Amino acid sequence: MTTNAYKHEKLASGIRAFDYLSDGGLPKAIEPCSQVPQVAARRCIAYSFCAMASYNSRGMDGVLVTLEERPKDLIANVRNLGWDLELQIEERRLMPVHACADSHEYMIVSGDFDLSVLVSRVKHAVRRVQAKGCHQGGSAIFVVCI
Amino acid sequence: MTKKDGTQAKYHLRLFIAGRSSATLLAIETLRKPCDHELQGQCELDAIDVIQQPELAERARVIATPTLIKQAPEPQRKVIGSSSNRDRLLLALDIPRTFSE
Numbered sequence: 001m002t003t004n005a006y007k008h009e010k011l012a013s014g015i016r017a018f019d020y021l022s023d024g025g026l027p028k029a030i031e032p033c034s035q036v037p038q039v040a041a042r043r044c045i046a047y048s049f050c051a052m053a054s055y056n057s058r059g060m061d062g063v064l065v066t067l068e069e070r071p072k073d074l075i076a077n078v079r080n081l082g083w084d085l086e087l088q089i090e091e092r093r094l095m096p097v098h099a100c101a102d103s104h105e106y107m108i109v110s111g112d113f114d115l116s117v118l119v120s121r122v123k124h125a126v127r128r129v130q131a132k133g134c135h136q137g138g139s140a141i142f143v144v145c146i
Numbered sequence: 147m148t149k150k151d152g153t154q155a156k157y158h159l160r161l162f163i164a165g166r167s168s169a170t171l172l173a174i175e176t177l178r179k180p181c182d183h184e185l186q187g188q189c190e191l192d193a194i195d196v197i198q199q200p201e202l203a204e205r206a207r208v209i210a211t212p213t214l215i216k217q218a219p220e221p222q223r224k225v226i227g228s229s230s231n232r233d234r235l236l237l238a239l240d241i242p243r244t245f246s247e
Contacts, residue, residue, distance in 0.1 A: 111229030113210040124200035
């Protein structure tokens with residue numbers, strides 16, 4: 001067995017079992033895509049990542065993009081698991097980006113459109129988190145999209 | 147929304163665009179005519195570039211560009227896309243055809 005094989009730098013998620021199984025966490029500076037077929041399982045991984053990344057006090061801040069759920073529903077769901085995302089949001093360690101249409105909203109689609117606005121919104125959220133992070137001597141930023 | 151001369155602008159439309167793409171130009175062009183004709187100058191139109199002002203896009207929760215939001219009068223309406231179909235746009239915005247020339 002070779003021990004000097006190329007190893008990509010990893011970003012520890014703080015979820016002990018996951019970090020063990022994935023040999024150190026998620027690959028750093030690469031967009032990993034979770035393809036667990038069960039939506040609930042994917043969300044649990046994403047929630048845990050958001051919660052643990054800040055909780056284990058390594059100064060990791062994040063941006064959470066919700067494509068199906070309103071952030072306030074998500075915060076309530078996660079509270080049941082014992083994580084206080086609201087506090088993280090208040091302290092600007094986590095910025096939610098609400099990217100789903102509300103069911104009560106009257107919306108009409110007519111003609112071509114593109115989604116570049118989402119990129120602008122995520123970049124804006126990253127900047128806001130980073131602006132705060134600068135005072136702490138810089139911090140890693142993760143973007144989770146669920 | 148009050149115009150410079152003190153009269154109330156009846157319609158307040160807000161158009162979210164991303165840079166100067168062909169879709170942007172088409173969306174502006176499609177809106178210009180209803181603003182000049184059907185709404186007979188009773189229309190206030192703000193164009194917001196989401197690349198320069200992402201915080202406004204965040205507040206309005208815009209998920210695609212171009213998006214047109216009718217802020218006033220109630221009810222609020224959202225139209226996504228750069229269709230050049232003026233009639234469909236008027237219908238979507240709840241603007242009565244009685245304004246038509």
